[in-house]
Amino acid sequence: MSDTELNESTSAPNKAASGRKSIANRLYTGDISLNIVGLRKRWYVMSGIIIAIALAALVFRGLALGIEFSGGADFQAPTRVTTQTVDEMRAAVQGSGLPDLGDTTVTTMGDNTVRIQTRTLDPQTEVPVMREVIAEQVGVDPDQVAYSLIGASWGKQITQQGLIALGVFLVLVMLLIWVYFRDLKMSIAAIVALLHDLVLTIGIYALIGFTFTPATLIGMLTILGYSLYDTVVVFDKVRENVRGLHDQRRSTYAALANKAVNQVLIRSINTTIIGVLPVAALLVAGWLYLGTGPLKDLGLVLFVGMIAGAYSSVLIATPLLVDMKMREPEIREHTEAVERGTSGVATRRSGRREPVEVPTDPVEDSVVEPADDDASDDLETEPAAPRITTSTAQQWPTIPADRQQPRRQTRSERKK
Structure with a gap:
């Protein structure tokens, strides 16, 4: 099996596993x-x-506040609670003839008590009427209907x-x-x-x-x-x-x-x-x-x-x-x-290159000359010095200016 086939066979389970990720x-x-x-x-x-x-x-x-926050009247009466108790009691209260009882709340407490919460009622004229209606609905005496007033304050x-x-x-x-x-x-x-x-x-x-x-x-x-x-x-x-x-x-x-x-x-x-x-x-x-x-x-x-x-x-x-x-x-x-x-990485990936500034060199397009004209005839034949340009000058090591350079010796001086 070749390397390519081996790589493909081993990468297939990895791809399948990554595809099964949740x-x-x-x-x-x-x-x-x-x-x-x-x-x-x-x-x-x-x-x-x-x-x-x-x-x-x-x-x-x-905001429609309950009587615990706005005040109102609370009635509780004993009765056998059934699935129809709440609807029947609400219909009886709203049919009592007293005004503004649309927001009456009827709930059951356990299986033997019904609770009716209404707006604040007048203790002399409206509370007795409400007691009579509730007592008649549950079949008890009006005195057995408990009443409490929750004040607005x-x-x-x-x-x-x-x-x-x-x-x-x-x-x-x-x-x-x-x-x-x-x-x-x-x-x-x-x-x-x-x-x-x-x-x-x-x-x-x-x-x-x-x-x-x-x-x-x-x-x-x-x-x-x-x-x-x-x-x-x-x-x-x-x-x-x-x-x-x-x-x-x-x-x-x-x-x-x-x-x-x-x-x-x-x-x-x-x-x-x-x-x-x-x-x-x-x-x-x-x-x-x-x-x-x-x-x-x-x-x-x-x-x-x-x-x-x-x-x-x-x-x-x-x-x-x-x-x-x-x-x-x-x-x-x-x-x-x-x-x-991030923008720099995007620029490099797009293939665009930023312009590079090339430093100038004082020896641009210059040629190394002999030490003196008189001794040029006595010099041994040596290969010509390379031409130093801007592109090649950057590859030569830099020589400190205070370092003394060796002087070429003529043939007569070397014989002495």
Whole structure:
């Protein structure tokens, strides 16, 4: 077997093995690469449009707050819970003749209690009517229907405390990332990604018209942790890739950050899909079958927040980090040096040569002459000295000017 046949036979399994590589492996090794960081302006525009829609929904439609935040009336009655309990109770409450009961929430607690939450009712005129309607529907005495009033001031206090807790959480997260990565820009990029997820999720709630309840708040804190985890994973890979950045001139900071995003992209997608599938089932069950209740609110906020968290950690946090890093003088100088080196390699590969300046020589086109005219006849016949030109002068060794040169001796002097 010839060498050529041997090489072809041994390279065939390697080609077949490379062709069987998964997309995740090819992204990790750099065989293929998505230009995510290079197209960062496109992601900024896309996110800006989505955030603008979310803010417009908050401004023009408003956020429907539950009675725990806005205040209202809460009724609980004992009954045997069936699949028709919620629908029948809601129809009975809305047919009571009292105004503005369209946002009434009916849920079940276990298998023996039904809960009705309405707007704030007048204790003298409207509460007795509501008790009568609920008692008649479940078949009990009106005194067995428990009633409690949630004041608007208490709801406002809860809202204020929740906002303070959220602010403290963001500050602590920012400090933690700063200490862990020793890079303030990474912590800023992570916080911007978290705020992006918050605004987007709340805007979807306002756009669809779901009620913001304590279950929604719990789910929102959950997605903040999920989004933060995904962002930290990407940043940890970025830090690993850019270690020793200034010791090489092959890749820029943006290129290494883009490589890190590609290396964790499949992992982020798989993690998001695995997490979203059960959440989607929870949302469908709470929305289509139960109608109202904490399952629907929790399912929606988790579904929207997990997708937004995966999106922001890959397409917002890392590109924003690269933009902030490119403002540093050292990173900018390193990028320019790498680009200059890359353009030089491209020029050599294209076959073009840069003009080379040839130094001039004072002995250009000169010939070595005899020492004196009188002794020229007595000189032995010797081969003629070579003609020294510019092209050949560079090949002769340079003789220092202070070194004494040997003088040619005539035949008469040598006889003496």
